[in-house]
Amino acid sequence: VFFMPIVLASEASAGGPQILAAVLLSLLVIYVAxxxxxxxxxxxxxxxxxxxxxxxxxxGVSVLGLLVFxxxxxxxSGVMEFIRWTAGMNPDQAQQVFQVQGEVLNVLSELGVIIxxxxxxxxxxxxxxxxxxxxxxxxxxxGVTVPFALGAGALLLLFKVPLIAAVFAGAALTATSIGxxxxxxxxxxxxxxxEGQIIVGAAILDDILGIIILAVVVGLADRGEVSxxxxxxxTVAAGGxxxxxxxxxxLTAPFFLWLVKRLRTRGDLLISSLVFxxxxxxxxxxxxxxxxxxxxxxxxxxxxxxxxxxxxxxLKPVADVFIPIFFVAVGAKTNLGVLNPAIEANREGLIIASxxxxxxxxxxxxxxxxxxxxxxxxxxxxxxxxxxxxxxxxFAGVGASSGVLSPALDAALxxxxxxxxxxxxxxxxxxxxxxIPSGKREL
Amino acid sequence: VFFMPIVLASEASAGGPQILAAVLLSLLVIYVAxxxxxxxxxxxxxxxxxxxxxxxxxxGVSVLGLLVFxxxxxxxSGVMEFIRWTAGMNPDQAQQVFQVQGEVLNVLSELGVIIxxxxxxxxxxxxxxxxxxxxxxxxxxxGVTVPFALGAGALLLLFKVPLIAAVFAGAALTATSIGxxxxxxxxxxxxxxxEGQIIVGAAILDDILGIIILAVVVGLADRGEVSxxxxxxxTVAAGGxxxxxxxxxxLTAPFFLWLVKRLRTRGDLLISSLVFxxxxxxxxxxxxxxxxxxxxxxxxxxxxxxxxxxxxxxLKPVADVFIPIFFVAVGAKTNLGVLNPAIEANREGLIIASxxxxxxxxxxxxxxxxxxxxxxxxxxxxxxxxxxxxxxxxFAGVGASSGVLSPALDAALxxxxxxxxxxxxxxxxxxxxxxIPSGKREL
Numbered sequence: 064v065f066f067m068p069i070v071l072a073s074e075a076s077a078g079g080p081q082i083l084a085a086v087l088l089s090l091l092v093i094y095v096a097x098x099x100x101x102x103x104x105x106x107x108x109x110x111x112x113x114x115x116x117x118x119x120x121x122x123g124v125s126v127l128g129l130l131v132f133x134x135x136x137x138x139x140s141g142v143m144e145f146i147r148w149t150a151g152m153n154p155d156q157a158q159q160v161f162q163v164q165g166e167v168l169n170v171l172s173e174l175g176v177i178i179x180x181x182x183x184x185x186x187x188x189x190x191x192x193x194x195x196x197x198x199x200x201x202x203x204x205x206g207v208t209v210p211f212a213l214g215a216g217a218l219l220l221l222f223k224v225p226l227i228a229a230v231f232a233g234a235a236l237t238a239t240s241i242g243x244x245x246x247x248x249x250x251x252x253x254x255x256x257x258e259g260q261i262i263v264g265a266a267i268l269d270d271i272l273g274i275i276i277l278a279v280v281v282g283l284a285d286r287g288e289v290s291x292x293x294x295x296x297x298t299v300a301a302g303g304x305x306x307x308x309x310x311x312x313x314l315t316a317p318f319f320l321w322l323v324k325r326l327r328t329r330g331d332l333l334i335s336s337l338v339f340x341x342x343x344x345x346x347x348x349x350x351x352x353x354x355x356x357x358x359x360x361x362x363x364x365x366x367x368x369x370x371x372x373x374x375x376x377x378l379k380p381v382a383d384v385f386i387p388i389f390f391v392a393v394g395a396k397t398n399l400g401v402l403n404p405a406i407e408a409n410r411e412g413l414i415i416a417s418x419x420x421x422x423x424x425x426x427x428x429x430x431x432x433x434x435x436x437x438x439x440x441x442x443x444x445x446x447x448x449x450x451x452x453x454x455x456x457x458f459a460g461v462g463a464s465s466g467v468l469s470p471a472l473d474a475a476l477x478x479x480x481x482x483x484x485x486x487x488x489x490x491x492x493x494x495x496x497x498x499i500p501s502g503k504r505e506l
Numbered sequence: 507v508f509f510m511p512i513v514l515a516s517e518a519s520a521g522g523p524q525i526l527a528a529v530l531l532s533l534l535v536i537y538v539a540x541x542x543x544x545x546x547x548x549x550x551x552x553x554x555x556x557x558x559x560x561x562x563x564x565x566g567v568s569v570l571g572l573l574v575f576x577x578x579x580x581x582x583s584g585v586m587e588f589i590r591w592t593a594g595m596n597p598d599q600a601q602q603v604f605q606v607q608g609e610v611l612n613v614l615s616e617l618g619v620i621i622x623x624x625x626x627x628x629x630x631x632x633x634x635x636x637x638x639x640x641x642x643x644x645x646x647x648x649g650v651t652v653p654f655a656l657g658a659g660a661l662l663l664l665f666k667v668p669l670i671a672a673v674f675a676g677a678a679l680t681a682t683s684i685g686x687x688x689x690x691x692x693x694x695x696x697x698x699x700x701e702g703q704i705i706v707g708a709a710i711l712d713d714i715l716g717i718i719i720l721a722v723v724v725g726l727a728d729r730g731e732v733s734x735x736x737x738x739x740x741t742v743a744a745g746g747x748x749x750x751x752x753x754x755x756x757l758t759a760p761f762f763l764w765l766v767k768r769l770r771t772r773g774d775l776l777i778s779s780l781v782f783x784x785x786x787x788x789x790x791x792x793x794x795x796x797x798x799x800x801x802x803x804x805x806x807x808x809x810x811x812x813x814x815x816x817x818x819x820x821l822k823p824v825a826d827v828f829i830p831i832f833f834v835a836v837g838a839k840t841n842l843g844v845l846n847p848a849i850e851a852n853r854e855g856l857i858i859a860s861x862x863x864x865x866x867x868x869x870x871x872x873x874x875x876x877x878x879x880x881x882x883x884x885x886x887x888x889x890x891x892x893x894x895x896x897x898x899x900x901f902a903g904v905g906a907s908s909g910v911l912s913p914a915l916d917a918a919l920x921x922x923x924x925x926x927x928x929x930x931x932x933x934x935x936x937x938x939x940x941x942i943p944s945g946k947r948e949l
Contacts, residue, residue, distance in 0.1 A: 080791060082609060083616050087788040087797070094781045101771040111771045149792045163609045166525060170610045173526050328544040328554045330826030337827065338537045345530040348523060349592045354530070380820045381827050383773030384780065 081156075085146045085164035090388070092129050092142060096122045097387035110250035112243060112390055113488035119394020130395045133165040168392065173354070175389030176242050176453070180355040181340045182382050183245040183263065184362020185375050186254050189309065192264050192363070195257065198434045199264030206265065206430030206448050207272050210236035213422045218472075222415055228472060231462050234280045235476050236423050238273050240452020240484065241266040241355070242389065247488045248447065251495055258440050258495075262447035265430075267305070267359060273454055274301040274352060281461060300350045305360055308343050312364030320368055333377045336365055393453055397481055401474040412474035419479040424449055424486070443494045450487035455480035521603050528589045528607035533831070535572050535585060539565045540830035553693035555686065555833055556931035562837020573838040576608040611835065616797070618832030619685050619896075623798040624783045625825050626688040626697070626706065627805020628818050632752065634703050635806070641877045642707030648876040649708065649891050650715050653679035653869030660861055661915075671915060674905050677723045678919050679866050681716050683895025683927065684709040684798070685832065690931045691890065694938055701883050701938075705890035708873075713796060714744040716897055724904060744795045748803055751786050755807030763811055776820045779808055836896055840924055844917040855917030862922040867892055867929070886937045893930040898923035 096118035104114025122129045124137055131140035139147075139161060147157040192199070215233030218224040224232070244266050248254040254263070278297040323335045343357030365371055403409055431445020459476040462468040468476070539561035547557025565572045567580055574583035582590075582604060590600040635642070658676030661667040667675070687709050691697040697706070721740040766778045786800030808814055846852055874888020902919040905911040911919070 079612065083613060083797065084788060084791045086613050086617075087784050087791065091781060091784050091788065094777050094784075098769065098771065098774075098777055098781075102769055105770050163606065166606045167610050167613045169522065170526060170529050173522075174529075326541065326545060327548050328541065330823070330830075331541075333823050333826050334537050334541055334830070338534060338541075341530050341534050341537075345527060345534065348527045348530065354526060377823045380773070380776050380823045383776050384824050387773075387777070 081146055081150045081152060081160045082163050082167070084150070085142055085160055086167050088142045088145060089130055089164065089168055092122050093119075093388055093391045096130075097391050100391075101387075108492070110247045110488040110492060112246040112250055113485065115387060115390040116243075116394040116397075116485065119391035120397050120399065121394075122391070123395025123397065125397060125399035130168075130391070131165075132169065132392070132396055133162050168388070171385065172389045172392040175385040175387070175392075177340070177344050177354055177358040178378070178382050178385045179242055179246065179389065181337075181358040181362040182375075182378055182386075183241075183249075183254070184359040184364075185366045185371060185378065186249070187260070187263060187359075187363050187366060188255070189363050189367060191255075191260050195261045195264055198436060198439075199261050200268060201433045201435065202261060202265040202430045202444060202448065203268035203272060205433040206239065206427050206445075207237040207269065207276070209429050210422055210426030211276075213426055214419060217418055217422060218415070221418065224469075224472060228467050228469065231280045231458070231467050232419070232472055232476060234276045235451070235455055235458035235462065236419065236426065236479070237269070237276060238451045238454035238458060239266045239269040239427070239448045240450045240454050241270055243393075243450040243452040243484060243487065244447050246386075246390070247450075247491050250488075251492060253443075253495060257438070258443045258447065261434055261439070261444050265444070265448060267356070269448070270353060270356060270454070271301040271305065277458065277461065280458075297351060301352045301356070304347055304350060304352050305356055308346070308357060308360035309364055312339075312343070312360060313367070316364055316368050320370060323370065332370055332374055333381070336361075336370075336374050336378070337381075339365065393456075393484075396456070398477065399481070401477050402481070408470065409474060412471040413478065415472060415475035416478035416482075419475055420482050423451065423479050423483050440494065443491065446487060446490045446494050449490070450484045451480045452484045455483070521599060521606070524589055524593045524595060524599075524603045525606050525610070527593070528585055528603055529610050531585045531588060532573055532607065532611055535565050536562075536831055536834040539573075540834050543834075544830075551935070553690045553931040553935060555689040555693055556928065558830060558833040559686075559837040559840075559928065562834035563840050563842065564837075565834070566838025566840065568840060568842035573611075573834070574608075575612065575835070575839055576605050611831070614828065615832045615835040618828040618830070618835075620783070620787050620797055620801045621821070621825050621828045622685055622689065622832065624780075624801040624805040625818075625821055625829075626684075626692075627802040627807075628809045628814060628821065629692070629697050630703070630706060630802075630806050630809060631698070632806050632810060634698075635707050638700065638704045638707055641879060641882070642704050643711060644876045644878065645704060645708040645873045645887060645891065646711035646715060649682065649870050649873030649888075650680040650712065650719070652872050653865055654719075656865045656869055657862060660865060661858070664861065665858055667912075667915060671910050671912065674723045674901070674910050675862070675915055675919060677719045678894070678898055678901035678905065679862065679869065679922070680712070680719055681894045681897035681901060682709045682712040682870070682891045683893045683897050684713055686836075686893040686895040686927060686930065687890050689829070689833070690893075690934050693931075694935060696886075696938060700881070701886045701890065704877055704882070704887050708887075708891060710748070710799070710802065712891070713799060713897070714748065717744040717795060720901065720904070724908065740794065743793045744799070747790055747793060747795045748799055751789070751800060751803035752807060755782075755786070755803060756810070759807055759811050763813060766813065775813055775817055776824070779804075779813075779817050779821070780824075782808065836899075836927075839899070841920065842924070844920050845924070851913065852917060855914040856921065858915060858918035859921035859925075862918055863925045866894065866922050866926050883937065886934065889930060889933045889937050892933070893927045894923045895927045898926070 097115045100114035100118025101111035104111050121127060124131045127141060129141035131137050138158065143157060143161045211233040214236040215229045218229040218232055244262055248259045248262065253259045275298050279294055319339060323332050340358050340361035343361045344354040347357035348354040365374055401409055401412060404413055427448040428445035430448055432441045434441050434444050459473060459480060462473060540558045543557035543561025544554035547554050564570055567574045570584060572584035574580050581601065586600060586604045654676040657679040658672040661672040661675055687705055691702045691705065696702045718737065718741050721737055762782060766775050783801045783804035786804045787797035790800035791797040808817055844852055844855060847856055870891040871888035873891055875884045877884050877887050902916055902923060905916060
C-alpha cells in the first residue's frame, strides 16, 4: 500500500508494491473480462457464466496471455510484462513477483468458489434436498459408474491403454463441477426447481464420491495398490463431514443467532456468517475433504434460520466480487493448445478425446434418466451433470504429475474437460427452454 | 518480500491446499479478533477500530503469535504451526507456505485499505472538501512543519543525533494515518462534519506531502544529497495525480453511468465501480504515488453521481469483509517488544520516544488550531491528525533498512507510532463529546 519512492533492492519489503500492482492489474483484467463476457453471453442467449469462461480463455494462457498462472510452462504474462516495464525490475525479481501474485490470485479464486458454494448452500432448502435425496443419490451413483465403466472399458479395449491408466482416466470421467453447474442453474433461475435441487444434491454427492475415487486411484497410481484404511478414512471424512457439519450446525445455529443479535458493530451478521463458513471450510480442508463442502454445509444450515434472507442480501455484493475471479481463472488456465490438430502429438489425444467426450456426455445423460418420480425434466438433470470443470482438471493434473497418464491420454482428458464444461451451459438452457414456460424471468 | 520461488520440487500446485488452509485460518483469527475487539471497544466507550487494533496486537507477533507476517524476524506463527501439524509438512515446505500465506494476507490487507479509502471517498463531498480546502491546507502544512522542526531540532540539540538521522526522524513525525483517522471519524459518525472534512482533507494532503518528504529524506539517506528532478517528479506525480484523477473522473463519470445502466448481469454497478477504483489505484501505484489516493479519488468522483447512494450500500458488505484485515494486520505487525524497559537496549530509545511522543502530539494539536473560521472544534481537528499508524511505520521501516537510524532511534520512532496511533481514537472521542450533542447516534 505504501509506496516507497525508490526500489529498495536489498530491503525486506521490496516487491510489495509490485505484487500489489500485479494483483490490481490482474483483478482489472478479470473484472473487465467477466463483465464483457457475461454481458455478451446474456445478449446472445447463453448463461453469463459461459461468457465469463470464454472471456477467461481469451485473456488466459491460450490466447492473449494477459493472465497466466505460474506452473503452466509459461514464465510470464501480459500483466507481469506491464508491471516489469513500469517498475523496472530485473528478471529474477519479476519471476518472484510473478510467482507470488499467481499464488495470491489462486487463493482469491479458491475463496471465490468457497463463497459460491456458501451462496449455493444459502439458496438451497435442506428439507427439499433431503426430499430429493434418493433421486439425487441414484443420479450420482449411475452418473459415476456408467462413465467410469464405459470410459475405462473403452480405453482398455479400443486403445489398449494400461490398466492403471484406464482406471485413472475412467475416474476423471466421473466428476461433476458443482461450481459451474450451480452457477448456470442460478443464471437460468432454476436453482430452486426440483431439477435444480436434484442436480445440486447429486453434484454434492459426486464431489464426495470424487474425493473417495481420487484417493483410490492416487493410491493405485502411486503404489500400484489400494490402502483399505486410507479409503475408509477418506470415505468417512468426506461423507461423515457433510452429515456431521449439518447436524452440528443445526444444533449450534440458535447460539450463533443469539450472538449475532447482540453484536453492535458493522458487519455483525455477515462477518459472523463468514466465520461460520470459513471455519467449516477449514475443517473440511484439514480433514482431507474439500473446503467447498464445508462452505455449502454452512450456507445450507444458515438458510434455515430467520437470518437467512438478510444474509443472502448482504452476501451478494461479496459474492459478486469474489466469484468472477474463480470463473475467469478456470478459463484462463484452460490450455487450448491440446486441441490443435496441426500438432502431430495432439492427434492421438484428439481421437481418444472424441470417444471420451461421447462417453462423458452419454454417461451423465443416462444418469439423469435414472431420476425416478413424476414431472421431472430428466434430460435437464442429466445435462446439468455434464460439466467436469475444475474437478476434472484436478484429476488430469494429478494424473499428469504422477506419471500414470501418457501425454496423449492426459491431453484427451483435458479436451474432455474443456468440451463438457463449455457445452453444458448452452445445452442446459436449451433443455430447460423446451419446457412449458415457468413464468420466471430468465436471463 | 522477495523470497525463493515457491515452486515446490516437482509439482507446481503442491502446497495449494495448505496455503488455502493457512489463509482461511488466518482470516478466522482476524475476523474473530476484530469482532471481539470491536465489540468490547464499543461497550467500554471506545471507537471500534481501537478494539480491532488492540485485538490485532493480542493475536500478533507481540503477544499470542497466532498471526505473524514474514520478515519480522519470526519464522512461524500459531496459524502455521497448526497447519504444519495437520498437514504433516517438513520444515522447508512449512517455510514456503508461511511466506506465501503472508504475502496473500499482505495483499488482502492492502486491498482492505484501498477499499477503506474508496469508501471514505464515497462518503466525502468534493464540494465540501474544496470549501474546507484552505483550512485543510493550513492544517496540513502546519502539521508537517511544526513536528518536523521540533523533532529534528530536539534530536540534534538534546540527543546529539547526526543531522541526516535527525532529518529522517523529523520526517517520520510528519505523517498522518488517514486510514485510522477516517475509520475513527466514521465510528463516531463525524466523517461528514466540518471537522471531519477538514481532517480528511488535511490527512490526504499530508499523504501527498509525506510521499514528497520520503523521497527527499531517502535521497538524503542514500546519497547524502537531494535530486531536484526526482523531488519535482514525485511532487507532480502525487499532487498532480489527485487533481488529474478527480478532473478526468468527473469528465468520464457520465460515460461510466451510461455503461452501468446498460449492464444486465449481477454486480453491474459494484464491479464497474471497483474496476474504476482499482484502475485509479493502479495508476497511482504505477506512477509512484499511493494506491489509496487513487481509490479515494474514485470514491469522491462516484459520490457525486446519482448512483453514489446505491453504490455505498453495495460496497458496505465488501468493505466489512476487507477492512478488518487491514486493521488487525496493523495491530498484529506492531512489535511491543520495543516498549519493554527491562531490556537495557530499549531504555535510550524509550527516553527519546517520550520526547518524540510529546512533540508528535503537540505538533498536530497546534496544527488543528491553525484551522481558521468560526464554529470549528479546533482541538478535535488537531487530535484527529495525531495517529501516525501505518504511514509512520513505513518511515521507521525505510529508516531501519537504509541504516541511517540507530537502533535506539528506530525503536523510538516505533514507540512514537504505537502511542500516537493508540491514543488518538479515545482522545478524539473525548474532544468530540465535549461538544453540544449533535443529535446523531454515537457508537
